[in-house]
Amino acid sequence: xxxxxxxxxxxxxxxxxxxxxxxxxxxxxxxxxxxxxxxxxxxxxxxxxxxxxxxxxxxxxxxxxxxxxxxxxxxxxxxxxxxxxxxxxxxxxxxxxxxxxxxxxxxxxxxxxxxxxxxxxxxxxxxxxxxxxxxxxxxxxxxxxxxxxxxxxxxxxxxxxxxxxxxxxxxxxxxxxxxxxxxxxxxxxxxxxxxxxxxxxxxxxxxxxxxxxxxxxxxxxxxxxxxxxxxxxxxxxxxxxxxxxxxxxxxxxxxxxxxxxxxxxxxxxxxxxxxxxxxxxxxxxxxxxxxxxxxxxxxxxxxxxxxxxxxxxxxxxxxxxxxxxxxxxxxxx
Ligand code: GYE
Numbered sequence: 001x002x003x004x005x006x007x008x009x010x011x012x013x014x015x016x017x018x019x020x021x022x023x024x025x026x027x028x029x030x031x032x033x034x035x036x037x038x039x040x041x042x043x044x045x046x047x048x049x050x051x052x053x054x055x056x057x058x059x060x061x062x063x064x065x066x067x068x069x070x071x072x073x074x075x076x077x078x079x080x081x082x083x084x085x086x087x088x089x090x091x092x093x094x095x096x097x098x099x100x101x102x103x104x105x106x107x108x109x110x111x112x113x114x115x116x117x118x119x120x121x122x123x124x125x126x127x128x129x130x131x132x133x134x135x136x137x138x139x140x141x142x143x144x145x146x147x148x149x150x151x152x153x154x155x156x157x158x159x160x161x162x163x164x165x166x167x168x169x170x171x172x173x174x175x176x177x178x179x180x181x182x183x184x185x186x187x188x189x190x191x192x193x194x195x196x197x198x199x200x201x202x203x204x205x206x207x208x209x210x211x212x213x214x215x216x217x218x219x220x221x222x223x224x225x226x227x228x229x230x231x232x233x234x235x236x237x238x239x240x241x242x243x244x245x246x247x248x249x250x251x252x253x254x255x256x257x258x259x260x261x262x263x264x265x266x267x268x269x270x271x272x273x274x275x276x277x278x279x280x281x282x283x284x285x286x287x288x289x290x291x292x293x294x295x296x297x298x299x300x301x302x303x304x305x306x307x308x309x310x311x312x313x314x315x316x317x318x319x320x321x322x323x324x325x326x327x328x329x330x331x332x333x
Contacts, residue, residue: 047095049105056268060333061288068291109179110135117141132181154189169233173205176237208241215241219248236264239271282319
């Protein structure tokens with residue numbers, strides 16, 4: 001009875017309201033569908049958490065990820081963590097809330113990821129590691145790791161230096177970001193190689209956080225230390241720190257590349273230039289242009305293909321015998 005009464009009342013005085021509501025709903029629906037049409041059918045949304053902009057390598061890597069996403073029409077949510085793990089964790093949580101299709105990130109350090117990766121897994125969002133690995137007990141927490149073999153890079157740097165120095169060197173080492181996969185593995189690979197050369201010793205070793213400014217600052221301190229005058233070789237975990245150290249060496253009145261033989265890793269444009277200038281002796285390549293491989297992997301996975309846990313990047317070694325102006329001009333990063 002009551003309901004009937006209410007119904008009749010509705011028919012009488014509320015009809016115009018209903019019509020307005022219907023019209024509004026129509027507008028909303030139109031609004032919705034036009035918004036949806038901005039996102040093309042089948043478009044993938046990828047949340048990407050980048051470490052920061054600490055080096056030339058990183059800048060090239062960011063560029064590669066962004067341009068490849070654009071080329072493929074991927075809706076990329078890019079977040080820069082400014083070197084902080086807590087910012088990366090926050091970004092990943094935001095991506096989970098936004099229900100992106102895929103999360104990809106380059107973890108600043110190896111440890112401390114288990115809880116947030118479990119959250120992504122519970123939400124059913126696949127995670128791809130790019131460039132750096134994580135240390136987790138359960139490797140089902142990520143689909144695949146796409147990046148370089150940092151142990152091999154360290155080994156190649158050691159091999160090159162042993163040859164150049166005839167198996168005798170007093171080495172200063174500039175390590176990358178403490179706790180990061182490339183710092184841990186590049187040290188490991190290098191040390192393992194020089195272990196067979198008793199007259200190659202690391203007499204100074206400290207982190208320069210993968211930046212030019214820190215590399216310079218730490219190398220200045222090395223040169224001022226009691227062992228400073230003995231250093232005749234530098235192994236830097238990346239080019240930027242080597243370039244910072246080159247400035248410190250010049251300011252101390254020594255000749256980089258001659259008084260101190262320098263090998264670093266990455267192979268960025270400025271390092272090639274420094275080799276041409278005779279200030280850097282060798283750079284072991286670590287290719288940052290991995291955007292195409294990352295999005296290939298993502299697309300294959302979403303198409304139901306089984307992926308390997310590890311997708312390797314191919315790289316070489318470039319020293320003063322190889323780097324010419326022509327080689328430098330062709331360099332893409
Ligand atoms: O070597 C360094 C950068 O993770 C491979 O990070 C990367 C390293 C690279 O800052 O320059």
